[in-house]
Amino acid sequence: MIVLAVPKGRILDELRPLLRAVGIEPEAAFDDDESRQLRFKTNLPSLEIIRVRSFDVATFVAFGAAQLGVAGNDVLMEFDYGDLYAPLDLGIGACRLSVAEPSDLSQSDDPSRWSHVRVATKYPNITRKHFAARGVTAECVKLNGAIELAPSLGLCQRIVDLVSSGRTLKDNNMVEVERIADVTSRLIVNRTALKTRPEEIGGWVERFREATARNA
Ligand SMILES: Nc1ncnc2c1ncn2[C@@H]1O[C@H](COP(=O)(O)OP(=O)(O)OP(=O)(O)O)[C@@H](O)[C@H]1O
Numbered sequence: 001m002i003v004l005a006v007p008k009g010r011i012l013d014e015l016r017p018l019l020r021a022v023g024i025e026p027e028a029a030f031d032d033d034e035s036r037q038l039r040f041k042t043n044l045p046s047l048e049i050i051r052v053r054s055f056d057v058a059t060f061v062a063f064g065a066a067q068l069g070v071a072g073n074d075v076l077m078e079f080d081y082g083d084l085y086a087p088l089d090l091g092i093g094a095c096r097l098s099v100a101e102p103s104d105l106s107q108s109d110d111p112s113r114w115s116h117v118r119v120a121t122k123y124p125n126i127t128r129k130h131f132a133a134r135g136v137t138a139e140c141v142k143l144n145g146a147i148e149l150a151p152s153l154g155l156c157q158r159i160v161d162l163v164s165s166g167r168t169l170k171d172n173n174m175v176e177v178e179r180i181a182d183v184t185s186r187l188i189v190n191r192t193a194l195k196t197r198p199e200e201i202g203g204w205v206e207r208f209r210e211a212t213a214r215n216a
């Protein structure tokens with residue numbers, strides 16, 4: 001059996017056509033929002049799909065519980081798991097990881113003068129590394145969502161979060177002040193599985209590569 005781990009949130013809409021293009025048709029419950037099922041059969045007897053939180057996709061694949069997965073490079077950068085290989089950019093889930101602060105603060109602020117910042121984020125490792133590279137100490141407050149609330153309630157002045165349309169920042173009176181990384185979703189593979197089952201796992205990487213190239 002090959003297990004493919006996919007994130008349950010927003011990437012799914014863009015992922016469905018790609019699954020179809022590589023010949024994977026999940027059972028009906030996969031598309032039923034009311035279903036509490038977490039593990040899904042497909043039209044292929046040797047392949048199942050699990051639907052988990054985006055950060056957990058990397059964990060399932062890194063530990064070999066799933067052989068294949070789909071995860072944003074935001075997730076991969078945050079955890080830096082050794083046993084993961086990310087051979088293919090699927091070109092979906094595009095957004096960016098940025099530093100933001102309240103619009104009124106940004107008018108007088110100069111990020112090049114920061115020496116210590118307090119930052120609310122879901123990405124403390126990336127944030128610390130980003131600031132440390134230019135000698136700034138980042139004190140991170142870990143949140144799991146609604147990060148843009150933090151400045152208005154005095155938790156901290158800066159945040160590091162994903163931005164795509166920019167609407168969430170705008171509606172919360174914040175602006176982007178630095179871009180840390182561009183983000184897209186990657187096909188990820190457990191290294192040991194690729195070594196021990198090169199034809200099966202490598203075959204899937206090639207099928208996804210061809211479908212992604214056709215899509216581009
Ligand atoms: N605007 C966006 N906001 C958040 N994530 C985005 C956006 N655009 C693309 N992504 C990608 O989608 C992933 C988030 O997936 P998903 O929607 O499953 O997670 P979530 O519901 O935000 O968080 P969690 O998995 O912690 O519940 C990110 O890791 C990123 O790679």
Ligand SMILES: O=P(O)(O)OC[C@H]1O[C@H](OP(=O)(O)OP(=O)(O)O)[C@H](O)[C@@H]1O
Nearest residue numbers: 145146147161162163164165166167168
């Ligand atoms: O630039 P935008 O198009 O507005 O998208 C960015 C927002 O989307 C994500 O949040 P999500 O909707 O996943 O909710 P969350 O805050 O609970 O993570 C992200 O954390 C930003 O808040």
